[in-house]
Amino acid sequence: MKEFIGVSEAKILLKNLPITRVPIRLPLAESLGKFTYSAILAPMDVPSFDNSGMDGYALAFDDSGEGREVVDVVPAGAMPDFVLPQGKAVRIFTGAPVPKGADTVIQQEQIERTGDMVFFDAEHFAKGANVRKQGAQCRKGSEVVASGTQITPGTIGLLASLGIQEVEVFSIPKISLILTGDEIIDLGYALQPGQIYNANGPALSAYLELLGISGLRVFKAKDEPEEVTRVVAEALEASDILLLTGGISVGDYDFVKDSLHQNGVEQLFYKVKQRPGKPLFAGKKGDKLVFALPGNPASVLSCFMQYVKPCMQHWMGNPAAWRSPQYLPIARDFDKQADLTFFLKAKVESGRVVLLPGQESFNLLPFGVADGLVEVPQDQNHVEEASLVAFYPW
Ligand SMILES: Nc1nc2c(c(=O)[nH]1)N[C@H]1C(S)=C(S)[C@@H](COP(=O)(O)OP(=O)(O)OC[C@H]3O[C@@H](n4cnc5c(N)ncnc54)[C@H](O)[C@@H]3O)O[C@H]1N2
Numbered sequence: 001m002k003e004f005i006g007v008s009e010a011k012i013l014l015k016n017l018p019i020t021r022v023p024i025r026l027p028l029a030e031s032l033g034k035f036t037y038s039a040i041l042a043p044m045d046v047p048s049f050d051n052s053g054m055d056g057y058a059l060a061f062d063d064s065g066e067g068r069e070v071v072d073v074v075p076a077g078a079m080p081d082f083v084l085p086q087g088k089a090v091r092i093f094t095g096a097p098v099p100k101g102a103d104t105v106i107q108q109e110q111i112e113r114t115g116d117m118v119f120f121d122a123e124h125f126a127k128g129a130n131v132r133k134q135g136a137q138c139r140k141g142s143e144v145v146a147s148g149t150q151i152t153p154g155t156i157g158l159l160a161s162l163g164i165q166e167v168e169v170f171s172i173p174k175i176s177l178i179l180t181g182d183e184i185i186d187l188g189y190a191l192q193p194g195q196i197y198n199a200n201g202p203a204l205s206a207y208l209e210l211l212g213i214s215g216l217r218v219f220k221a222k223d224e225p226e227e228v229t230r231v232v233a234e235a236l237e238a239s240d241i242l243l244l245t246g247g248i249s250v251g252d253y254d255f256v257k258d259s260l261h262q263n264g265v266e267q268l269f270y271k272v273k274q275r276p277g278k279p280l281f282a283g284k285k286g287d288k289l290v291f292a293l294p295g296n297p298a299s300v301l302s303c304f305m306q307y308v309k310p311c312m313q314h315w316m317g318n319p320a321a322w323r324s325p326q327y328l329p330i331a332r333d334f335d336k337q338a339d340l341t342f343f344l345k346a347k348v349e350s351g352r353v354v355l356l357p358g359q360e361s362f363n364l365l366p367f368g369v370a371d372g373l374v375e376v377p378q379d380q381n382h383v384e385e386a387s388l389v390a391f392y393p394w
Pocket residue numbers: 179180181183184196197198199200201245246247248249250251254276277278279293294295296297299361362
């Protein structure tokens with residue numbers, strides 16, 4: 001039951017959590033952005049036949065003779081059923097199979113053609129020129145993609161070239177979000193006095209999209225203990241990772257922590273020496289992770305980026321989930337009094353980080369332009385202009 005711990009201790013606790021991750025098989029077209037679960041081996045040679053890299057003429061390089069008679073044409077998509085006779089050439093096109101008996105393709109710009117005869121200057125070529133050999137890209141059985149690789153459009157092209165239609169990837173966690181707070185109103189409704197628009201829901205849903213996670217289930221709970229407990233039970237059942245916003249500090253209407261305990265969630269830590277997001281709660285129930293994010297929107301986004309995002313990325317098989325920040329020079333001096341780690345909204349301008357005005361945890365204005373967060377460690381109260389600071393892009 002860790003209480004009021006430092007940022008690094010909180011991160012180490014999360015990083016060391018054993019997480020059972022399961023692979024799923026997905027159609028290639030749905031695998032973009034996912035991480036491969038196991039290494040992928042080539043099921044065949046690619047190219048699977050020697051083929052021409054140019055539009056031109058295929059011939060046997062070592063054949064002597066001033067010119068070659070063109071005896072046939074090989075288009076792409078057809079396999080020639082003849083052996084090229086000695087001293088002859090065939091018209092060939094890019095991607096077409098090089099017929100047996102030929103070993104070199106001379107591109108058509110380098111050929112003089114007179115009637116059925118072609119002439120070229122052999123000094124400008126080497127044997128084998130412009131022939132893409134069978135297996136030049138990869139041999140059957142060779143590893144083409146390592147495990148833990150993020151699938152890009154390029155990976156999809158590579159796998160398609162190998163005829164692979166499905167890939168085994170790390171699954172995407174099922175995420176639920178419980179928004180607490182009687183004052184929270186969804187977009188599209190008129191605000192009554194005392195009410196505010198739900199900013200945390202749309203922001204988190206967008207952040208999940210950025211991580212390649214769709215299908216977020218959003219629940220709402222009134223500031224009422226039985227309701228929070230009931231909604232936690234329902235949401236927990238349906239999720240691998242449960243997020244809550246609000247209701248986690250010490251106010252009379254903050255019921256989240258008790259509701260989590262009542263639902264058998266074991267506390268990993270509560271309260272972190274940081275601003276924003278001091279009352280952050282992390283817990284687990286079996287393999288399920290639970291994060292109760294302090295309701296202020298800046299705390300929600302900051303805590304999500306620093307703690308929840310790496311857990312989710314780790315779950316999804318990203319080997320760089322807990323990667324180190326970038327180190328960039330800060331544009332101006334910065335001073336703080338509190339003995340807490342600060343996460344500050346910042347913009348990168350000409351390679352320097354500029355801290356934005358409006359760092360209070362209720363204030364969303366700097367998020368309109370921020371590129372990410374700067375971390376100023378707990379024990380550092382002064383940051384000198386131009387010194388390097390840790391910067392986390394979104
Ligand atoms: N006596 C103390 N009061 C507070 C402390 C404390 O230590 N002692 N901590 C403060 C800090 S720091 C934070 S952070 C907040 C966290 O409070 P909760 O997690 O209980 O969140 P709420 O009180 O429910 O809401 C805080 C704030 O955020 C607004 N909010 C909530 N949900 C949304 C949403 N979906 N979209 C937009 N805004 C939202 C809510 O209206 C409140 O203004 O506690 C401090 N208090």
